[in-house]
Amino acid sequence: MTSTAGLVVGEEVFSLSHEMTREGIKAYADASGDQNPIHQDDEIAKMMGLPGVIAHGMFSFGLLSRATTDWLQDPSRLRRLGVRFSTMVRPGDVVTCKGTVASVDEDAGTAVINVWVENQRGERVLSHGEAEIAL
Amino acid sequence: MGETNPAYPQSPTDAEGKVAPPTFAAVYALGAGSGSLARLGVSPSRLIHGEQQFTWKRALRVGETVTAQGTIVDVYDKRSLKFVVAEAVVKDGAGEEVGRSRATILVLPEPNNGGEG
Numbered sequence: 001m002t003s004t005a006g007l008v009v010g011e012e013v014f015s016l017s018h019e020m021t022r023e024g025i026k027a028y029a030d031a032s033g034d035q036n037p038i039h040q041d042d043e044i045a046k047m048m049g050l051p052g053v054i055a056h057g058m059f060s061f062g063l064l065s066r067a068t069t070d071w072l073q074d075p076s077r078l079r080r081l082g083v084r085f086s087t088m089v090r091p092g093d094v095v096t097c098k099g100t101v102a103s104v105d106e107d108a109g110t111a112v113i114n115v116w117v118e119n120q121r122g123e124r125v126l127s128h129g130e131a132e133i134a135l
Numbered sequence: 136m137g138e139t140n141p142a143y144p145q146s147p148t149d150a151e152g153k154v155a156p157p158t159f160a161a162v163y164a165l166g167a168g169s170g171s172l173a174r175l176g177v178s179p180s181r182l183i184h185g186e187q188q189f190t191w192k193r194a195l196r197v198g199e200t201v202t203a204q205g206t207i208v209d210v211y212d213k214r215s216l217k218f219v220v221a222e223a224v225v226k227d228g229a230g231e232e233v234g235r236s237r238a239t240i241l242v243l244p245e246p247n248n249g250g251e252g
Contacts, residue, residue: 073140079191
């Protein structure tokens, strides 16, 4: 189990990068059951006012969850994860999931981690995120 | 998703003592809310995920059955877009709550309706 004793507020606890591809987005659609055509069909996506297909927001959310539980090792220590979907992710984008310590409550045995996902231009695609974890 | 954490199954037969990744909740909890929108006749291509939060009381074991009950808790308009807030409570076979989902979903205007928002 990863030691979360002595977490320092502000310290970075994980960073995980992933390149989004059309194949990966299709695989996510099949695995999740979310077959919304804006993630697979450029024409329909454009009809909806998008520049073309975009990745599922939950794909990036899942990567953020993976980054968090890779760090925690025991997934049951993740109590809460929430984000805002701020910017579209398109095929070819490289997203990076990051977490820094926001606060530690030793008495309650919990900590809050600021979490976000940014693209290769440093824009936050998932923002205003928090994870609550058991120490 | 590229998960390699040994807590999760690494193959279809690797189930003993394994748990579901937390955001597998996208499969068992999220549909309970967006499914309600589909029943209202809103095409899925008009739905954009705005915000999402999950809370978990425990990890779900491979093989167990859970039930998600979805509720539309709020509907409001902002900047000519419609926002829907959907919650789902997930319970295990014993009726104990195992987790919750709260999603904010933007509903895009219908295409070709003559308006540019």
